Amino acid sequence: MTPKETYVGGCLCGEIRFEAIGPALKPHTCSCEMCQRHSGSLTTVWVEFPKDSVSWTGHGGAPLTYRSSQYSQRAFCSVCGSTLGAIDDAPTVALVVGCFDKTNRKELIPLAHSYKGGRPKWWSIGVEGE
Ligand SMILES: [Zn+2]
Numbered sequence: 001m002t003p004k005e006t007y008v009g010g011c012l013c014g015e016i017r018f019e020a021i022g023p024a025l026k027p028h029t030c031s032c033e034m035c036q037r038h039s040g041s042l043t044t045v046w047v048e049f050p051k052d053s054v055s056w057t058g059h060g061g062a063p064l065t066y067r068s069s070q071y072s073q074r075a076f077c078s079v080c081g082s083t084l085g086a087i088d089d090a091p092t093v094a095l096v097v098g099c100f101d102k103t104n105r106k107e108l109i110p111l112a113h114s115y116k117g118g119r120p121k122w123w124s125i126g127v128e129g130e
């Protein structure tokens with residue numbers, strides 16, 4: 001049996017660390033206003049895992065959350081403020097790829113771009129989408 005892929009990463013200060021067991025689902029970018037304000041980036045790169053596949057392994061345990069919509073909470077480090085992802089009420093955790101220790105993995109290449117119209121026209125990311 002092939003061992004499942006493991007993805008590790010964490011926040012800027014290292015208090016929050018995660019380990020996610022693949023497969024990494026729905027890699028995509030998003031340029032909606034909520035993602036922009038949450039991350040400070042014009043476009044956020046996301047990948048999803050079933051909630052049970054994500055463990056918070058750092059000293060700080062699970063990240064703090066802010067309820068950003070009826071179905072999801074945004075997760076961040078209480079010490080350094082890094083954006084880590086979104087913890088949905090549905091059993092899904094979406095992690096931002098910028099927090100991964102190894103970002104150059106083919107399974108993390110975005111397949112779609114949500115809210116493409118939310119970014120300025122000069123900002124090109126090379127992924128098709130809405
Ligand atoms: Zn931190």
Ligand SMILES: [Zn+2]
Pocket residue numbers: 030031032033034035036114115
């Ligand atoms: Zn978004």
